[in-house]
Amino acid sequence: MLLSLPEDSSLPRGEALHPVHVPGSKSVTNRALLLAALAPGTSRFRGGLEAEDTRWMRQALTDLGLGFKEQEGTWIIEGGRRPRASAPLWLGASGTTLRFLLPWLALKAEGPVRLEGDPRLFERPLGPLLAPLEALGAAWEPNAQGAWLRPATRTPEHLDLEVDARLSSQFLTGLALTAAALPGGGTLRWTEVASPSYLTLTTQWLQRFGCEARLEPGQWIIPGGALAPRDLDLPGDWSGAAAFLAAAAVTGRTLRLAPLDPADAQGDRAMVTILEAAGCRAHWTAPQTLELGGPLQRGLNADLTDCPDLGPVLAALAALAPGPSELRGLHTLPLKECDRLDASAELVGWLGGQAEVIGDHTLRVAPGPHPGPRSPFDPRNDHRMAFAAAVGGLRCGGALRDPHCVAKTFPDFWAVWRGMLGC
Structure with a gap:
């Protein structure tokens, strides 16, 4: 697949890009789906993300005996039942699905559950989540194709756990969601946590389902x-919006995106603040419509501890910036769908820049000359690396292998991307 800003585009440089409607949030959709499964009664959602990660979650809930159907764009979930697997659960490459479901299944499932998925899914860290579940009586039996989970023989009334969350906040989120469904709830403690903004996001959605969780x-x-069940419109995805916001910064054009919630707890909304600090202009033209205009005036300087998924797109943008950049707080990137820290450094080089990886947490980028013809970029089957390559292609062109990996979270990405450019 070729990456470039089409020379025959109907939009001359400097004029507005075509407006973009961003998809629903994967992070919110999978949290809301499990909360609806846990809450006794009927929940209804509109605006949920239609993508591989959320499809695996919906199918898993169906295979566990939860009622799920779709009517005229509304998802209807019958919650409150104990899960019982009717077949192996295929989870694809969805880390949120696996880590959110594990505590619920370990403590509540009626009988063993077979979990399967892409090999990379089971290579990613799980030990700090499994340790407290095994201490409560669950058993995890992995093999080459996945694992058997044998639930605890007794469901606890409440949870009181110390959790090692240095590698992923999803360990805490999965335990918190299940704790909310126990009669006595729970208390979770930790010393250090990766991507702490996702705990704020989980707290926001626990509260929307009636659980007044307190994050301290x-x-x-x-x-x-x-x-309690809910009837809700789910918000747009700040993570999915990131590449489009970067496109405005690269091209110097103005872009409108909707629907986005300025009060949303999604950590990736920090993209706006990061771009404003580098000279872009942003304002809200309507309650859920954001307008952002470029170009970048300087390099990027950002701590991504709360929003590490922005790392690849910002690395691509840094390679095209008018000055050097430094991105910090990237220590979880090697543990994602691919080693995103290494892949981001490779992408910077593919775009003609120079990347220096410092430890496992910082990427320094110096922009360079136009790279000219080169081999296609390999996104390593990672949707966010493909989004980042699209941003770089606006200035540097090039070709991309495996463009379909975007289906994990944004199946229509390329159609929306071309529509933004007017082609």
Whole structure:
């Protein structure tokens, strides 16, 4: 697949890009789906993300005996039942699906559950989540194709756990969601947590389902027995919006995106602040419509501890910036769908820049000359690396292998991308 800003585009440089409608948020959709499964009664959602990761979650809930159907764009979930697997659960490459489901299945499932997926899914860290579940009586039996999960023989009334969350906040989120469904709720504690903004996001959605969870420094207090079904419109995805915002910064054009919630707890909304600090202009033209205009005036200087998924797109943008950049807080990137820290450094080089990886947490980027003809970029079957390559292609052209990997979270990405450019 060729990457470039079409020379025959109907939009001359400097004029507005075509407006973009961003898809639903994967992070919110998978949290909301599991909360609806846990809450006794009927929940209804509109605006949920239609993509591989959320499809695996919906199918898993169906295979576990939860009622799920779709009517005229509304998802209807019958929650409150104990999960019982009717077949092996295929989870693809969805880390959120696996890590969110594990505590619920380990403590509540009626009988063993077979979990399968892409090999990379089971290579990613799980030990810090499995340790407290095994201490409660669950058993994890992995093999080459996946694993058997044998649930605890007794469901606890409440959870009181110390969790090692240095590698992923999803360990805490999965335990918190299940704790909310227990009669006595739970208290979770930790010393250090990766991507702490996702705990804020989970707290926001627990509260929207009736659980008045309290997030404190190093501690999460989750009342039990209060979850209730909801009828909700799910928000747009700040992660999916990132590449399009970067396109405005690269091209110097103005772009409008919707629907986005300025009060959303999604950490990736920091993209706007990062671009504003580098000279872009942003304002809200309507309650859920953001307008952002470029170009970048300087390099990027950002701590991505709360939003590491922005790393690849910002690395591509840094390679095209008018000055050097430094991106920090990237220590979880090697543990994602691919080693995104290494892949981002490779992408910078593919775009003609120079990348220096410092430890496992910082990427320094110096822009360079136009790279000219070269081999296609390999996104390593990672959707966010493909999004980042699209941003770089606006200035540097080139070709991309495996463009279809975007289906994990944004199946229509390339159609929306071409529509933004007017081609």
